[in-house]
Amino acid sequence: MSNELKKPGRIIRAPENFIDASLSQAITKNGLNEERRDFLRKSFVAASAVMAGGAALTQSAMAATFEGDPLILNHTEYDQTLGLPVAANPYGVPSKYETNLVRRESPGLTQVGGASVAFSPLQGLFGIITPSGLHFERHHQGWQDMDPAKHRLMVMGMVKNPKVYTMDDLMRLPSVSRMHFIECGANSATEWGNVAVPTVQYTHGMISCSEFTGVPLSVLLDDCGFDKKNGKFVLAEGADGSGMTRTISMENALDDVIVAYGMNGEMLRPENGYPLRLVVPGVQGVSSVKWLRRIEVGDKPFDAKDEVSHYVDLLPNGMTRQYTSVQEAKSVITSPSGGQVLIGKGFYNITGLAWTGRGKITRVDVSADGGRTWRTARLETPVLSKALTRFNIDWVWDGSPAILQSRAMDDTGYVQPKINQLRGVRGTKSIYHNNAIQSWRVADFGEVTNVQVN
């Protein structure tokens, strides 16, 4: 293949199709603008560098004919002109070169956009915080942009004094800011039976991690004088059309559940429940009810639609596990990952994410040979409870086929299972809570594809 790096300056030998198909299509359709002209010019430079040297170009021959990268030898459009003034974009937006990495729907998964999912582009994200605009979306009856001045939260049920709070009230209360992941219970659902989708965006993109700011739910429960003896459960309800309802355990409610309005330093985005949502750390995302308007304390679970009909796990014997809330330890390599192609042999940083709903990640092992041998990866800090943890490990690709896997362990001693081990207990019809080890096959020509192994 033609995609080896010839030298550190990154002169990549151009193949015969030195202009890629989409660019030539774009030129045919829209003509040459400055952007495309620039791109073409670079392609020519790269191609002619190779033609001058020939296919068997050695590094020394290259050095003789190659004067240098024109991007270094010449001034650029950026270094000889004045840039834009401050506050040109008062609410900043990403570079215009970053439009490839966006939330995307998985075609055919759902029929209606209002009851659907947009997946987070994990294949290109760094660290552990998901940019707010790329947090995955899951709505059950569409999203609304609700006026915070008209928003109310009611706490009632088995309490001494049922109360109504405005956003003014809630934002005066003592607040906490904590980083937590939110993962849909159905993340990786398509992979229970067999490989079904090509990239990590669609296999694992229903997870995101943010710093959430808000009032501990326990503060509000105390303020209303909840029934400490008989109040075993809390119902959370949304103000959207679906009136999303979920039962939360009182143990969780008093531990670390947040009535959140802040997300990554700004207010929640509308798609994520602006102006108020529940954040139930470690529990499947559906419990983190968006547009939160009511909390009811009760003595029994509430048997809501999304704990009776959906978000329940069918077992092979026909029985259905109900109230399966916790997201167990899981990890995935985000790069290199399915649908990507390595740009040449040599050094790569294998990077990925690990998380557990039961506490902290303690170790992530990585295999490059389909699980035969494993090496322990570096965990980047911070390693936080019920938050994403970033792992990295060095890898030199020698050009031979490989199968990349990652395996997470948490502080309960639990080890992320293989898909066949999960199937052995739960079959293939569970839909929810697939936390199996993900395998990515690297072909000898650099293409990475989604596979499952024994």
Added chain:
Amino acid sequence: MYKLTKTILTVSLLALSFAASAKELPGIGRTATVKEIAAWDIDVRGDFKGIPKGAGSVALGNKVWDEKCASCHGTFGESMEVFGPIVGGTTKEDMKTGHVLALADGSEPKRSTLMKVATLSTIWDYINRAMPWNAPKTLTTDEVYGVVAYILNMGEILPADFVLSNENIAEVQKTMPNRNGMLSELDSKNTSDHNMWKVKGKGDVKNPPCMKDCVKKVEITSVLPDYACDAHGNIAEQNRHFGAVRGADTLLACNEHPNLAELNRMHNTKYQPDASGSKQPVTFAMTKPTTVAPEIAETTGVEMLKQNKCTACHGMTKKIVGPGFSEVTAKYKGDAKAEAHLIDVVTNGGSGVWGGSMPPHGHIKAEHIKTMVQAILSGAK
């Protein structure tokens, strides 16, 4: 000494007032009224706590269904076009046992609501709070009873002349086909070896963290199926155009002739079979790292006017310091030389025309000035 004591006293009083405010929250929130609680407390629990008084016949439900439900869920509640099926896959035998056999033997690959739901209250609650899809919470209480009755009638659980009400709904619950089909993680006898409700529960799968010689022979058991190949669009457009990797243009796994793609790769030549089976060179896509430049949304002239702070002195229509842009548009309408003239004025400055002076803006890129002037002259908004 006296002063010191007083200071200490003041500090401890302050501390007390903090402690008090942490327990009680004066001035925060207010007591909910009885009417407010009634308006929002609509949930109905498995034991029917919370269900309002009312009644609806199968016939009423049928009428509402045809008007408001059938377009999504199908005339018989069987449709999978928009949502999962409501009705289907349950039998008289299931009604006796309370276990839906089709969930165990897999004879109905698409699980209907009546196959899954153990608690009738859940169907009542969900229709009441979230249906119809585009107008939730608009059905009357009696209509909700009627629609629930009609669904059960379509599922051959209730007869056509049945009237469902708050008084008989608990009896009907006893015939729900999957009423005994749930293993609640809240029930400790179901979860002796694991628990997914409690944070401190154990997993149900054990995977020893082996490091060496863990698998004798690695076998690939599943790859991307053909039907999924092109479904997610061009992966090259879903990755950056720079960095450690690119997105694949066409995955080898998705190639129409994977064996030929393999030949292409080995010989770096393009082949396609002809009738005789020999290989002829043709254009044939092979997997390669494809760089797809992102779609660039060009900044419009009007956006540039704002970004370059022109709008600090010029209103879109009205004069601020200098003339409004629409005033300029009107003045130079039909003037062929206007564009060159205004580019000169913006770049080098000018005075006299509008009774003030325009400072030079030579630091702005010439092409941007041209775009902005064209936007003004064309009356862009």
